[in-house]
Amino acid sequence: MSLAEAPAQSTAAAYWRLQRSELRLVLGRRRNLVLLLGLAAVPLLLGLVLFFTQDTALDGQGPAFLGRVTGNGLFLVVASVFLCLPFLLPLTIGIASGDAIAGEASAGTLRYLLTVPVGRTRLLLVKAVGALAFAAAAVASIAVVGLIAGAALFGVHDVTLLSGDTVSLGAGALRVLAVVVYVGLSLTGLVAVGLFFSTLTEVPVGAMAATVVVAIVSGVLDTIPALSAIHPALLTHHWLDFAEFLRIEPDWGVIGGGLAVQAAWVAIFGALAWSRFTTADVTS
Amino acid sequence: MTAPATVVPAVTSPVTAGTAVRTQGLTKRFRSGQVAVDGIDLLVPRGAVYGFLGPNGSGKTTTIRMILGLVRPTSGQAWLLDSPNPADVLPRVGALVEGPGFHPYLTGRANLARLDAADQTSDARTADRRASEALERVGLLAAEGKPYRQYSLGMKQRLGLAAALLRRRDLLVLDEPTNGLDPQGTREVRLLIRELAQAGTTVLVSSHLLGEIEQVCTHIGIMSRGRLLLQGPRDVIDSRGVARVAVTVAPGHVATAAGVLRVLGLDVSIEELTLGAELGTLAPARIPEALVHAGVDVTGFEVRRPSLEQVFVELTGEGFDVAR
Ligand SMILES: Nc1ncnc2c1ncn2[C@@H]1O[C@H](COP(=O)(O)OP(=O)(O)O)[C@@H](O)[C@H]1O
Ligand SMILES: [Mg+2]
Numbered sequence A: 001m002s003l004a005e006a007p008a009q010s011t012a013a014a015y016w017r018l019q020r021s022e023l024r025l026v027l028g029r030r031r032n033l034v035l036l037l038g039l040a041a042v043p044l045l046l047g048l049v050l051f052f053t054q055d056t057a058l059d060g061q062g063p064a065f066l067g068r069v070t071g072n073g074l075f076l077v078v079a080s081v082f083l084c085l086p087f088l089l090p091l092t093i094g095i096a097s098g099d100a101i102a103g104e105a106s107a108g109t110l111r112y113l114l115t116v117p118v119g120r121t122r123l124l125l126v127k128a129v130g131a132l133a134f135a136a137a138a139v140a141s142i143a144v145v146g147l148i149a150g151a152a153l154f155g156v157h158d159v160t161l162l163s164g165d166t167v168s169l170g171a172g173a174l175r176v177l178a179v180v181v182y183v184g185l186s187l188t189g190l191v192a193v194g195l196f197f198s199t200l201t202e203v204p205v206g207a208m209a210a211t212v213v214v215a216i217v218s219g220v221l222d223t224i225p226a227l228s229a230i231h232p233a234l235l236t237h238h239w240l241d242f243a244e245f246l247r248i249e250p251d252w253g254v255i256g257g258g259l260a261v262q263a264a265w266v267a268i269f270g271a272l273a274w275s276r277f278t279t280a281d282v283t284s
Numbered sequence B: 001m002t003a004p005a006t007v008v009p010a011v012t013s014p015v016t017a018g019t020a021v022r023t024q025g026l027t028k029r030f031r032s033g034q035v036a037v038d039g040i041d042l043l044v045p046r047g048a049v050y051g052f053l054g055p056n057g058s059g060k061t062t063t064i065r066m067i068l069g070l071v072r073p074t075s076g077q078a079w080l081l082d083s084p085n086p087a088d089v090l091p092r093v094g095a096l097v098e099g100p101g102f103h104p105y106l107t108g109r110a111n112l113a114r115l116d117a118a119d120q121t122s123d124a125r126t127a128d129r130r131a132s133e134a135l136e137r138v139g140l141l142a143a144e145g146k147p148y149r150q151y152s153l154g155m156k157q158r159l160g161l162a163a164a165l166l167r168r169r170d171l172l173v174l175d176e177p178t179n180g181l182d183p184q185g186t187r188e189v190r191l192l193i194r195e196l197a198q199a200g201t202t203v204l205v206s207s208h209l210l211g212e213i214e215q216v217c218t219h220i221g222i223m224s225r226g227r228l229l230l231q232g233p234r235d236v237i238d239s240r241g242v243a244r245v246a247v248t249v250a251p252g253h254v255a256t257a258a259g260v261l262r263v264l265g266l267d268v269s270i271e272e273l274t275l276g277a278e279l280g281t282l283a284p285a286r287i288p289e290a291l292v293h294a295g296v297d298v299t300g301f302e303v304r305r306p307s308l309e310q311v312f313v314e315l316t317g318e319g320f321d322v323a324r
Helices: A011-028 A030-053 A074-084 A088-107 A109-114 A120-154 A169-186 A188-198 A204-221 A239-246 A252-277 B060-067 B086-092 B108-118 B124-137 B153-164 B183-198 B210-214 B234-238 B254-263 B286-293 B308-316
Strands: B019-029 B035-040 B043-045 B049-053 B075-080 B093-096 B171-175 B202-207 B219-224 B227-233 B244-249 B269-271 B274-278 B298-304
Touching: A011 A030, A011 A120, A011 B108, A030 A074, A030 A088, A030 A120, A074 A088, A074 A120, A074 A169, A074 A239, A088 A109, A088 A120, A088 A188, A088 A204, A109 A120, A109 B108, A120 A169, A120 A188, A120 A252, A169 A188, A169 A239, A169 A252, A188 A204, A188 A252, A239 A252, B019 B060, B019 B171, B019 B202, B035 B060, B035 B075, B043 B202, B049 B060, B049 B183, B049 B210, B060 B075, B060 B171, B060 B202, B075 B086, B086 B093, B093 B153, B108 B124, B108 B153, B124 B153, B153 B171, B153 B183, B171 B183, B183 B202, B183 B210, B202 B210, B210 B308, B219 B234, B219 B308, B227 B234, B227 B308, B244 B254, B244 B286, B254 B274, B254 B286, B286 B298
Parallel strands: B035 B227, B049 B202, B049 B219, B093 B171, B171 B202
Antiparallel strands: B019 B035, B019 B043, B019 B075, B219 B227, B244 B274, B244 B298, B269 B274
C-alpha cells in the first residue's frame, strides 16, 4: 500500500498552487481589505482638501512637491505616499508580516500545514511572498487612487521637477512610477523584520506591534544627531530618498545605497527568520 | 516515579509486516525543564488500531508531535512508516493533533482546499471531489459553506477528521478525536475508525478517557507521567490484573456455597446473598459446576475482568486524573 496518486504536478506547479492559496488568503481577508481601503482613502482626502483650499493650506509647508499638487495631479501620488510613509505604511507592513507565521500558529493551522507536509523553508518563502505582495498592494492602492484622484481634480501635465526643469508628461509619469517602486522596495526590510518576529511568537498582535515599533524607533533614532554614525544603516533612513527621482539628474549612488541598506536588512532578518523557523518546536 | 515500565511484547505474529510507528528511547524535555516524554519505546504494528491512553498531561500529544516532526526529541528516535524522516512519508499520514485548527473566516470547504493546495503530492484536478468525499464521510457536507467560526465544537472536530481523510492514508494519527463530541458523535468516530481499519489503514488514536475508544482497539499503550507503562495487544492487556467472580445464591444456600468455593481454593468474601472471590488461575466454568453438584441453588454468576482503569490504578497506585 503506498500513495494512491503519483506526483501529479511539477515542483514549480506545486509551489504556485500553495502560493496562489496564500495570496488569496492574504488579499481576500476582510481586515486586510479594510486596510487597503484606508490607505486608498488618503490620496482621496488629501486631494479633496487641496482642491477646496486651492493650495493655501499647504503652501510653503513640507517638501516642495506638496505645493505642486494643485498644479499637476501626478504630484498627488507622490504627496500621498509621502504622508503614509511615517506611520500608515509601517502599520500595514507590520500587520501583514507579523501575522504571517504567528497568525497560522495562533489559529492552530501551522501544525496542520507542517504535517501535510509543507517544508518549513517553502512555507516561509510562501509567507514572505504573501507579505511582500500585500506591501505591494498597499503602495499600489495609494498610487492608483492618487493618480485617478489627482487627474480628476487637477489634471495631469508636463512635470516641473524639484530642480525647476520641466520634463514631458510621459517622462514625468515614469519618474512618479519610479518613486512608487522605490518606496515599495524600501519597505522590504521591514517585511523581513516582521517575518522574523512572526516566527518568535504565537501571538500575532505581538509580532505586529513589535514590527511597527521597530519602524518608529528607527525614525526616532534617525533624528538624534549624536547617533549620526549609525544613521546610514537605519531601516528608515533612506525612505525619503525617493525624491532623487524628482531631480533632473537622479543621484543613482543615493538610490543604490538606499536599496542596498534594504537588501542588507532583508538578508539579515530573512536569515534569522529562516534559522528560527526551521529549528523551532511547533507546540501551538 | 517508581513504577517500572511493564512492557509486554507488542507483536503477536513473528512475521513483522513493518511497523507504522516505532520509537526508541523517545524523550522530550521542554525548555521549562519539564520532561513531558521520558524514554518511551512505542510500537504500533501495521494494521493495528492502537489506543494511546493516558490521563491529561501524561505526554500523549508531545509524543505525537515528535512522531510527526513538529517537535524535536531531546533524545531518542522515531520512525514513521519505517522512515526516520517524517517528511518523506507524511503524505501517507492523516493527522489530527490537539484539536482541529482552521482559519475561522474561511468556510469548511475552503479550509480543506487550502490544505490540499499545500500538499505537493496531491492532484489538484481531484481536489474538489476528494474534499466532498471527506466531508460526506464525516457528515459535514451540509455545513461545508459555513465559515469555520460558526461551527460547533463537534463540527470543528469533524472538519479536522475530514482533513485527515482528504486522501487515502496508510496511517491515521488521531489525537483525542472524540473531544467535544456528544455520545452519538463519539460512536460515529468509533465506527469510522473501525471502517478505516477494515480498509487496511493503521490508526493511532489517543484519548484521556479510557472507555471511549478502548472497544475498537486491537492494541493498547498506557501512558503515565511521560512513561509508557504498558503496551501490547488488547487481549494480553485484558488478561492482566485479577479477575473476580461473583456468585449469587438463593437464601439458605450461602454457607454451603462458601464451603464449596473454599474447597476450590478461593478466598471468599460474603455480602448478603453474594459471594465474591479473586479468580486466580481457576477456570471460571468449574465454579457453577461444583456449586450445582453440591446442590446449591445458584441465582447469579458473573466473572468480572478488571477494566483498563483498574489495571492502570494497579500499575500506578493512582487514579486516572491529571497527574501534573
Ligand atoms: N510547550 C510546552 N512547554 C512546556 N511544557 C509543556 C509544553 N507542552 C506540553 N508541556 C507539558 O508536558 C506534559 C505533557 O503534555 P501533553 O503531551 O500535552 O500531554 P497529553 O497530551 O497526554 O495531555 C504536560 O505536563 C504539559 O504541561
Ligand atoms: Mg493531549
